[in-house]
Amino acid sequence: MPLALLALAIGAFGIGTTEFVIMGLLPEVAADFGVSIPTAGYLVSGYALGVVLGAPLMSVLGTRISRKRMLMLLMGLFIAGNLLSALAPSFGVMLTGRVVASLAHGAFFGIGSIVAADLVAPEKKAGAIAMMFTGLTVANVVGVPLGTFIGQSYGWRLTFAAVAVLGVLGLAGVARLVPEMPRPEGVRLRHELAAFRNVQVLLAMAMTVLGFGGVFAAITYLAPMMTGVAGYSAGSVTWLLVLFGLGMVGGNLIGGKFADRALMPLLYVSLGALALVLALFTVTAHHQVAAAVTIVLIGGLGFATVPPLQKRVLDQAAGAPTLASAVNIGAFNLGNALAAWLGGLVIAAGLGYTAPNWVGAVLAGSALGLAFLSSALERRTDARSRVVAGSLPEPAALSAAAVRR
The missing domain is CATH 1.20.1250.20 (MFS general substrate transporter like domains)
Incomplete structure (x- = not known):
């Protein structure tokens, strides 16, 4: 490198x-x-x-x-x-x-x-x-x-x-x-803004908001969850956050390695597994060892989505990626804010400190649904392009036949 x-x-x-x-x-x-x-x-x-x-x-x-x-x-x-x-x-x-x-x-x-x-x-x-x-x-x-x-x-x-x-x-x-x-020559603000007319760019950003939001729905309220539910001391929260950070490092490196080979399959696996792990966190949060393992997994699976989502935006906004790439970074923080707000709502409603985990599972599951939708739209667009490309010679052939007749 x-x-x-x-x-x-x-x-x-x-x-x-x-x-x-x-x-x-x-x-x-x-x-x-x-x-x-x-x-x-x-x-x-x-x-x-x-x-x-x-x-x-x-x-x-x-x-x-x-x-x-x-x-x-x-x-x-x-x-x-x-x-x-x-x-x-x-x-x-x-x-x-x-x-x-x-x-x-x-x-x-x-x-x-x-x-x-x-x-x-x-x-x-x-x-x-x-x-x-x-x-x-x-x-x-x-x-x-x-x-x-x-x-x-x-x-x-x-x-x-x-x-x-x-x-x-x-x-x-x-x-x-x-x-x-x-x-790059010829790139102007209007070209950068044009990237946002691409539905695939918008879908990738929505996946960023929801997928990463799923992570922070749980992590934002980690301290009261671990001290009030798992029984950890307040001093242990710092080391639990270190475990989360180690998961982030590993997930980021794995995401970067496999996104170059199979970007969308990686998103299917990481988002699907993240939704499942967040749902299970409502159970594992009651057991100290299981909770610690789950925290590592949340960090790893959450950050495994970062390189592929950022690359997805760059690929889809090719030619004018600067604004779209930066806005996608803002989308990560928007997901953090949205998840923290939703997690606070369910806690305030009296559903307990583990309730944000369900919020996170729903957000990550929604991101997975958008990933499938994005792929389906892309396949449809590719199929139409092949049909159009394959049909181009046919009118010419018909015209030639008409002339012969």
Whole structure:
């Protein structure tokens, strides 16, 4: 694999760390600014909203400059946002810093996916995308626990300063290792927007929202589920999240390997198995060992869908993939927000802490249904194309026969 993928992975590691580390530092941040935990939670939702809105906005800008320069600009924005968070004198400034950092998230992964795919042979594109996303998954195994430890031991500001340093390393790596890739000639915003008229692009994004939403319906409420149902101590939740992160790493690598060989079959298997495992989690959540195994499986199966879904969008939006690729990254975060909201509804309805698992199973099952629909439509389109291609000589032959008569 090209060294440029390492630079992209470092950037992804920093972005993944800053996205999730705040969840473990909410009590410290809330106490420092004198706000409630629910208010501090805006630092999570504000970031997610920034990703959803920032992905298309930054990608529109990305249609005007080279992809390498855009990646460098995004890493600069990421560094600025984390430094602002680290030095924030008030909660409002802290929230602003989180939003500024989040604006880089979707476009970095979206444009980075295109760059990664362009660095390798066509049959290795999904593997290259997975290599970049490995930085995000490893962040959940190493970056988030380490950042949480630093924040709890030495102050949360030091955590965000350290993340800014990661951003500097990512920026230097992109500048040094990523080759100059000029913006494709003739590509304009209207061409990028035209990709959204392709029903296959929209179906792939809907699969992203529902499939990944299935994962976060369960994981968002993992702490109360494991402490209140499985009987784990509060301190054990960090290590359960590490197990989830290990599953993410493995699933991402497996997804990248097999998506280049059989993309749609991989989606059938991963989404179907994810729906089944999430449904079973309502039972295994009552047993500590079984719950831990299930958490690993959820992480693995959930992230096995990431490389194929991202590649699916790139393939279907070929010729103008920048905006579609970035918006699909926003779709992952939209799925997170949707799943968290639905999971909260069923808990508030008195159905218990395991009820979000059923929500996740339904979401993943719905994504599987869309995968079958996408394949059926694609087969129908291909069949029509073959019929049209095969029928072209027939009118000519009939005309020739008519002339002879």
